[in-house]
Amino acid sequence: MLDVKFVRSHFDQVSQMMRNRQTDMDLQPLLDLDAQRRSILVEVEELKHQRNVANEEISKLKREKKEDPARLEHMREVSQKIKALDQRLAAIEQEFKDLLLLIPNMPHESVAIGRDEKDNPVVRTWGTAPRFDFDPKAHWDVGEDLGILDFERAARMTGARFALYWGAGAALERALISFMLDVHTKRHGYTEVLPPFMVNSTSLIGTGQLPKFREDLFKLENRDFYLVPTAEVPVTNIHMTEILDEDELPKYYTAYTPCFRSEAGSHGKDTRGLIRQHQFNKVELVKLVKPETSYEELERLLQNAEAILQALDLHYRVVLLCTGDMGFSSSKTYDIEVWLPGQNTYREISSCSNFEDFQARRANLRFRRRGQSKTELLHTLNGSGLAVGRTLVAILENYQQSDGTVVIPPALRPYMGNMERIEKQR
RNA sequence: GGAGAGAUGGCCGAGUCGGCUGAAGGCGCUCGCCUGCUAAGCGAGUGUAGGACGUAGAGUUCUACCGAGGGUUCGAAUCCCUCUCUCUCCGCCA
Numbered sequence: 086m087l088d089v090k091f092v093r094s095h096f097d098q099v100s101q102m103m104r105n106r107q108t109d110m111d112l113q114p115l116l117d118l119d120a121q122r123r124s125i126l127v128e129v130e131e132l133k134h135q136r137n138v139a140n141e142e143i144s145k146l147k148r149e150k151k152e153d154p155a156r157l158e159h160m161r162e163v164s165q166k167i168k169a170l171d172q173r174l175a176a177i178e179q180e181f182k183d184l185l186l187l188i189p190n191m192p193h194e195s196v197a198i199g200r201d202e203k204d205n206p207v208v209r210t211w212g213t214a215p216r217f218d219f220d221p222k223a224h225w226d227v228g229e230d231l232g233i234l235d236f237e238r239a240a241r242m243t244g245a246r247f248a249l250y251w252g253a254g255a256a257l258e259r260a261l262i263s264f265m266l267d268v269h270t271k272r273h274g275y276t277e278v279l280p281p282f283m284v285n286s287t288s289l290i291g292t293g294q295l296p297k298f299r300e301d302l303f304k305l306e307n308r309d310f311y312l313v314p315t316a317e318v319p320v321t322n323i324h325m326t327e328i329l330d331e332d333e334l335p336k337y338y339t340a341y342t343p344c345f346r347s348e349a350g351s352h353g354k355d356t357r358g359l360i361r362q363h364q365f366n367k368v369e370l371v372k373l374v375k376p377e378t379s380y381e382e383l384e385r386l387l388q389n390a391e392a393i394l395q396a397l398d399l400h401y402r403v404v405l406l407c408t409g410d411m412g413f414s415s416s417k418t419y420d421i422e423v424w425l426p427g428q429n430t431y432r433e434i435s436s437c438s439n440f441e442d443f444q445a446r447r448a449n450l451r452f453r454r455r456g457q458s459k460t461e462l463l464h465t466l467n468g469s470g471l472a473v474g475r476t477l478v479a480i481l482e483n484y485q486q487s488d489g490t491v492v493i494p495p496a497l498r499p500y501m502g503n504m505e506r507i508e509k510q511r
Numbered sequence: 512g513g514a515g516a517g518a519u520g521g522c523c524g525a526g527u528c529g530g531c532u533g534a535a536g537g538c539g540c541u542c543g544c545c546u547g548c549u550a551a552g553c554g555a556g557u558g559u560a561g562g563a564c565g566u567a568g569a570g571u572u573c574u575a576c577c578g579a580g581g582g583u584u585c586g587a588a589u590c591c592c593u594c595u596c597u598c599u600c601c602g603c604c605a
Contacts, residue, residue, distance in 0.1 A: 129574085139586090140586045156585075
């Protein structure tokens with residue numbers, strides 16, 4: 086959420102931002118509501134002041150065993166007026182808040198203006214694509230041929246966009262989770278947390294999934310519980326409504342959770358394989374930091390995510406998302422795209438963003454500097470470190486051999502009982 | 512699922528028959544004094560959010576908030592209703 090005062094004083098800039106993000110929304114109603122809201126506020130607060138003063142006098146009379154029925158009658162009218170105004174104010178504030186929650190974040194000045202992913206500049210490339218003396222298969226073929234991925238039975242027991250992992254496939258997924266968490270906790274200084282896999286609507290508003298992207302979520306019936314679409318939601322909200330001490334910052338958290346996404350609107354896209362599932366595993370990195378450090382923290386967060394791919398020796402590139410491709414809540418986002426030889430393309434495997442104070446304002450994430458009385462909003466960041474299913478995809482495709490087996494990257498072997506190669510499961 | 516108890520400031524905790532309680536008292540914290548050091552002692556200060564006026568910076572003032580929402584009343588932390596959460600006992604259970 087943007088600061089209303091900012092929207093008021095930078096109206097043209099915010100309007101231009103909306104166009105740069107390919108979003109169409111008229112901001113004028115928001116300003117009108119804000120003006121109404123403040124004018125009613127002045128009126129009702131004045132009446133409440135009158136009431137408070139009168140109450141003190143009535144109270145004094147009462148103690149002196151005196152009465153003033155005319156006064157009471159007058160105050161009854163004042164109270165009714167206050168009640169009516171309060172109701173109007175509440176309605177206007179609701180409408181105002183609803184609109185404000187729909188305005189996306191301001192992109193950082195370093196973000197290129199562009200329409201879609203074709204306009205995302207490549208920041209850097211790491212490693213080289215492996216060479217094959219045979220035609221590399223797509224991971225769904227590699228996985229099904231080895232008997233470690235089973236889409237058919239998953240579809241039967243649940244539905245499309247779910248997968249059943251068998252044997253070494255299941256173990257590899259689990260190994261990746263442990264490996265990633267270990268790297269981030271032991272080498273990068275993150276604290277591991279294991280949050281609930283369901284969250285309430287307040288948390289989802291806090292991080293920006295609600296109210297605008299409701300259709301992307303799975304919600305439980307008759308309860309205010311949603312399956313987490315990413316660990317970002319519970320983890321970013323850990324400290325909601327608290328006031329942290331400057332000394333406690335920065336906070337670095339890493340969490341494994343499954344992620345649940347309805348994928349509404351992506352029918353027909355990536356229908357085969359593990360790329361786009363309703364449920365997938367992810368290890369997430371979340372940072373809560375002081376504002377002046379957030380961009381430097383973003384670069385480090387990105388490097389922390391890259392370190393996983395480097396340790397697994399997987400070729401990738403980093404792109405900087407342009408204004409038209411960037412997420413609603415983000416000020417600046419880097420995507421890491423891993424090379425998938427079976428599909429001859431780069432695919433997103435991590436998205437690292439700085440949200441500045443956008444989520445902090447929504448989730449009420451504050452801190453206080455040493456010796457200062459004023460509270461300030463934190464800056465929040467997060468990134469995948471990494472999407473586990475897609476990492477498994479990358480391993481199957483990049484490490485496949487001509488005989489159909491898959492070599493396990495050396496870094497993962499300690500997590501796989503020193504297994505060196507996945508062979509056909511019996 | 513059944514029965515009961517509770518939710519007040521950073522923490523503990525008092526609020527009587529609704530009215531001078533934004534909230535006693537204590538702890539903690541900050542600043543000052545005192546002091547071989549430490550400790551103790553003394554003094555002052557110490558919630559959040561929003562609005563109005565105003566400033567170079569400051570400041571002045573009003574309103575709201577005692578789990579959340581609603582009701583009664585001239586007036587609610589205090590009374591009534593609904594919800595959420597916590598605790599205790601019983602039942603069930605990984």
